[in-house]
Amino acid sequence: MLYREAGDFKTSYVEDAQTFPIAFDRWRYYAVLAVAFLVVPFFIDQYWEKAVFIPFFVFAIATMGLNILTGYCGQVSLGTGGFMAVGAYASYKLMTAFPDLNFFFVVILSGLITAMVGTLFGLPSLRIKGFYLAVATLAAQFFLVWLFNKVPWFYNYSATGQITAPERTVFGIPVTGPAVAPWASYLFCLVFVVLLAWLMRNLTRGTLGRQWMAIRDMDIAAEIIGVDPLRAKLTAFAVSSFFIGIAGALFFAVYLGAAEPTEAFSILQSFIVLFAVIIGGLGSIFGSFAGAAFMILMPVLLKNTLVGTLGWPTAIATHLEFVVVGGLIMVFLVVEPHGLAALWRLAKEKLRLWPFPY
């Protein structure tokens, strides 16, 4: 009875085009934001921060980034891990070169640097498509990781090639380094998640987003109606890499605190993000969150249930985790090939009709 359009009159175009047309949805959205900003910071402890929220936020941003490229513009990319590495190393170089710079700007600048690198690696997309493009972006993954291993300048000539995030602050409050309060890093990442989701929503329903979708649906037709493929594809690569670069910077500086390229930014990260996009749902912001939650939080939940509650041996639990997560991926793809977002959409449609479906 709550979930109704009836009685909620739209009297202007702005209202008509809003993201959540149903009042209940709108209030739910505000409630989630209010809880996230005003309630959680008071209760969060280090386990929830480091094992649950921060990895979820980081991968939600990365998934949104890849969703722009793959879900909205139809370009498959396997270079996510490499682009996250660019973000991480850019933030490291900026942090050590400008110790007094507000860390917020370090993250934004890292995103911009990654956007430039991403655009460069997006150039082949003008000539090649589909699987071939996936292979070309795979080259970016391997090349970038190799580069950060090979050139000592990137890791400030440290003996081991390991980069460690020094303590940096925002308005005098440390957000990186070992002495960070859980609420500080939580809020810092949350701000980025909300800002970027807002940016993505508004980009994808504007001119640019429509161009991307036109290219995705049929590039020749799009070109005929006047979409410039060069512009559309390269902006998709740039915006996507901007998101992924920010995710990489947060991943290294706020979440891990120290990283080495081969392990932290391996091809596995590219796969995790790509799977999150596919499971969450291509071309959906909610899907990005749902997919990231599935890929990142499900293993943590399984581990805590099997080992913590049921007291299973850790090795068996880990093996079972692979089986369960893999099995669930297949189940979801068979039951709903369009991902969790499509399930969510379906549920909402059913809710509108409930309790009198026709």
Added chain:
Amino acid sequence: MRLTRIALAADAAATIAGPALAELVIPTLNYRTGPYAPSGIPYADGYSDYLTLVNERDGGVGGLPIREVECETGYNTQKGVECYEATKGEGSLIYIPQSTGITYQLIPKATEDEIPIHSIGYGRTSAHYGKVFPWVFNAPGTYWDAASVMVKHALEQSDGSLEGKSVTLVYHNSAYGKEPIRTLEELAEKHGYELTLLAVDHPGQEQKSQWLRIRRERPDFVFMWGWGVMNQVAVQEASNIRYPMENFIGVWWSGSEADVVPAGAGADGYKAVTWHSPGRDFPIYEHLEEHVHSKGLGAGDGSSIGSVLYNRGLFSAAVTTEAIRKAQEIHGVADITPPMMRDGMEALDITEARWAELGLPDFTSPIKLSCADHGAPGLAAVQQWDADAQRWSLITGFIEPDESVVDPLIEADALAYAEENGIEPRDCE
């Protein structure tokens, strides 16, 4: 968003735990899965079995039972973070990260949380310098000690001079594998050998091009810093190109049974440095049989008992329990805290007689740590694989590293870290 919340609620229910009884909590960040499992399982079994033995035979340490909290990392740093956060709230006394990557990550965090780390023969080499790293220990030796001992052994094999010889380092392309490079370069200058570096990427199954190069250049010695599946592949490749195995020396993480058995007879003569004896001819194995294995309390499937890495697990558990004992002695309480544990580590003194009492006579060299020295004694012996008898045996005594080279490097690196992170080196008087 909805999914997240369900996950979180379930998670909260799952993490409620924590009995009120006094116990000594030891977290173990094991990896029984993934590409490094062949190396991780025997160590984990040895460590757990020793703790079980202490609980069963002596009723714990100082009357308090030890509770082991196992956490699976898969050698993955992300999971390592999760494990650390999940276990530290339970009163964990000491962390043994079992991975150089995770060690690097935990050094600042554990220092902030005031929980000691014991990275046994791995991790950050300069943690040896206790004045800068009060919470980190890497006894009984560092990679730089190992590199120096390997060069000494090579010197011995080539009649005292490495002038004009060539040495190739095959290393795991990570913080772990890169650790010895600095020392080997320094030693190359001193002894006049030519050093070639060949990196192998994670996880290490693909080494064809590296060994092709070795086959072409035929270096006089090959040193290896490998781990997990990388070791097996390297030994196999070396035997394929018929490289003289007695000139192929691995670090202490590249010298277990799992590394050489797959290569069969080809692995015969392969060497590795180590800091403890291989084999099961020690009285402790009788105790283990009586109190642990015969009661079915052993960890794992029991197939790793007596292997090199199982012994290493016993070694590190013995160090942990001895440090607990020392801490209880110093502070006069049985229920110690992590800072007390650190004092116990710093005052650690396991003499030859004490090792014999523990059921491990002639197993390793005595260990004595101090405020300034967190990495003693730094001695290592060379062991060699006999493929016919299917066993490792020590072929040298414990060799001292070249301190004139290693110590200044450690001090320089530690002081650089101190400066970078604004740490005032403490006074160890």
